[in-house]
Amino acid sequence: MANILPNSERVGIPNxxxxxxxxxxxxxxxxMIARHxxxxxxxxxxxxxxxxxxxxxxxHLLTEAAKVVALExxxxxxxxxxxx
Amino acid sequence: MANILPNSERVGIPNxxxxxxxxxxxxxxxxMIARHxxxxxxxxxxxxxxxxxxxxxxxHLLTEAAKVVALExxxxxxxxxxxx
Amino acid sequence: MANILPNSERVGIPNxxxxxxxxxxxxxxxxMIARHxxxxxxxxxxxxxxxxxxxxxxxHLLTEAAKVVALExxxxxxxxxxxx
Amino acid sequence: MANILPNSERVGIPNxxxxxxxxxxxxxxxxMIARHxxxxxxxxxxxxxxxxxxxxxxxHLLTEAAKVVALExxxxxxxxxxxx
Amino acid sequence: MANILPNSERVGIPNxxxxxxxxxxxxxxxxMIARHxxxxxxxxxxxxxxxxxxxxxxxHLLTEAAKVVALExxxxxxxxxxxx
Amino acid sequence: MANILPNSERVGIPNxxxxxxxxxxxxxxxxMIARHxxxxxxxxxxxxxxxxxxxxxxxHLLTEAAKVVALExxxxxxxxxxxx
Numbered sequence: 001m002a003n004i005l006p007n008s009e010r011v012g013i014p015n016x017x018x019x020x021x022x023x024x025x026x027x028x029x030x031x032m033i034a035r036h037x038x039x040x041x042x043x044x045x046x047x048x049x050x051x052x053x054x055x056x057x058x059x060h061l062l063t064e065a066a067k068v069v070a071l072e073x074x075x076x077x078x079x080x081x082x083x084x
Numbered sequence: 085m086a087n088i089l090p091n092s093e094r095v096g097i098p099n100x101x102x103x104x105x106x107x108x109x110x111x112x113x114x115x116m117i118a119r120h121x122x123x124x125x126x127x128x129x130x131x132x133x134x135x136x137x138x139x140x141x142x143x144h145l146l147t148e149a150a151k152v153v154a155l156e157x158x159x160x161x162x163x164x165x166x167x168x
Numbered sequence: 169m170a171n172i173l174p175n176s177e178r179v180g181i182p183n184x185x186x187x188x189x190x191x192x193x194x195x196x197x198x199x200m201i202a203r204h205x206x207x208x209x210x211x212x213x214x215x216x217x218x219x220x221x222x223x224x225x226x227x228h229l230l231t232e233a234a235k236v237v238a239l240e241x242x243x244x245x246x247x248x249x250x251x252x
Numbered sequence: 253m254a255n256i257l258p259n260s261e262r263v264g265i266p267n268x269x270x271x272x273x274x275x276x277x278x279x280x281x282x283x284m285i286a287r288h289x290x291x292x293x294x295x296x297x298x299x300x301x302x303x304x305x306x307x308x309x310x311x312h313l314l315t316e317a318a319k320v321v322a323l324e325x326x327x328x329x330x331x332x333x334x335x336x
Numbered sequence: 337m338a339n340i341l342p343n344s345e346r347v348g349i350p351n352x353x354x355x356x357x358x359x360x361x362x363x364x365x366x367x368m369i370a371r372h373x374x375x376x377x378x379x380x381x382x383x384x385x386x387x388x389x390x391x392x393x394x395x396h397l398l399t400e401a402a403k404v405v406a407l408e409x410x411x412x413x414x415x416x417x418x419x420x
Numbered sequence: 421m422a423n424i425l426p427n428s429e430r431v432g433i434p435n436x437x438x439x440x441x442x443x444x445x446x447x448x449x450x451x452m453i454a455r456h457x458x459x460x461x462x463x464x465x466x467x468x469x470x471x472x473x474x475x476x477x478x479x480h481l482l483t484e485a486a487k488v489v490a491l492e493x494x495x496x497x498x499x500x501x502x503x504x
Contacts (some may be wrong), residue, residue: 357433358436359436359438360433360436363432364501386480390427392461392467393467393471395471395474395475396480396484398458399458399481399485399488401455402457402488403484403487405457406488407491409492409495410495413495413499417439418439420439
């Protein structure tokens with residue numbers, strides 16, 4: 001039987017807001033949103049764990065993951081007027 | 085005979101609007117728009133199902149899919165003034 | 169003899185405008201602009217048809233095509249003030 | 253002896269301006285700027301012609317080229333206030 | 337036993353701010369943020385060192401890393417009103 | 421012994437400014453910034469020369485390099501209000 005992630009891990013935007021107190025919180029939100037996108041497409045935890053083994057040791061896949069986070073952070077930073 | 089998706093799955097922008105009530109709805113819209121782009125290019129459900137098997141277990145393809153969603157969400161978030 | 173696309177398929181921006189009535193029309197324009205870029209670089213219909221066979225069944229290439237559309241749509245959506 | 257492109261093909265921004273009369277001219281400028289970037293990095297015409305054979309028949313490379321044009325066009329379209 | 341990076345190398349946004357005095361400092365921040373994203377996903381120093389050997393001699397992976405930095409710098413430059 | 425690039429080739433933003441007189445100068449700055457990113461990650465000239473042989477004849481890698489330049493140019497063009 002598939003080992004499905006709980007709903008809390010599958011929501012698109014945790015807390016349903018792009019606004020954060022600090023850049024650091026905004027960055028963590030970007031990372032979470034990126035991860036949850038993957039969770040929404042592939043909610044089977046066993047498959048995700050297999051994938052983790054592969055991408056976490058691949059410089060190529062780590063770099064691609066960093067691009068996703070960079071794109072999400074662009075959106076969050078703009079939403080927060082860059083915490084100026 | 086090809087198993088073609090219904091028109092409702094092939095529209096470019098569901099509900100013909102980028103405006104949503106909440107970030108979460110905006111995120112779901114981004115995911116739908118991304119999926120519908122694929123549907124428009126490849127409306128054959130059997131081909132799509134074959135593809136799903138491949139990308140849903142590939143850390144690389146899941147990451148690429150996450151980039152598409154991130155790009156669409158940038159547009160939707162800007163359209164909604166980031167739900168500020 | 170090469171089977172060359174007509175000029176109407178090779179124009180960069182169909183109708184020479186980024187402005188559309190609705191998000192849906194904007195989305196279709198984004199798809200057309202993306203396709204016409206390819207047509208401008210490779211106007212030989214036979215080569216394009218060969219390529220179509222390849223990318224339309226490849227989850228990777230479909231995802232990459234979706235990125236191009238997402239980028240073009242960002243421009244068109246901004247041009248139209250997001251149809252707000 | 254290397255067959256080097258003339259300087260006119262190696263300038264970064266033809267006419268030294270991002271402003272154009274129409275979206276179509278802006279699109280052609282985006283394509284030219286994309287091409288000239290390649291020319292600046294690799295000005296040897298023989299190498300470029302070899303490369304052309306490869307990318308012009310590869311759906312993957314055509315799609316990647318379309319991304320470059322999409323990115324350059326974002327800049328040009330913003331420069332021209334989207335020809336509104 | 338895994339050789340885990342210290343917390344200072346795993347924070348998302350060093351100094352918790354996107355604002356810098358100069359473009360050069362902004363650029364260094366972009367590079368640091370890009371690197372820290374990788375650190376957050378993969379904090380094992382031994383794995384990172386193995387990866388470094390691979391990407392630092394690969395023109396492809398160096399180019400992909402440069403894209404991540406370019407994306408992060410877009411955000412930082414906007415945050416600082418481009419140091420105009 | 422490694423053949424290390426001089427510091428002038430490893431600075432992130434040459435002249436520590438994004439502002440230029442003309443689009444052409446902005447474009448050349450974009451190319452320099454892209455190149456310096458690579459230099460910062462990999463300052464060994466011998467490794468860079470080996471890599472150059474590979475990417476300068478690869479249509480794929482030339483296209484990826486063009487994306488980096490396009491992204492950096494987006495930032496520089498915005499910084500200069502598009503030289504309007």
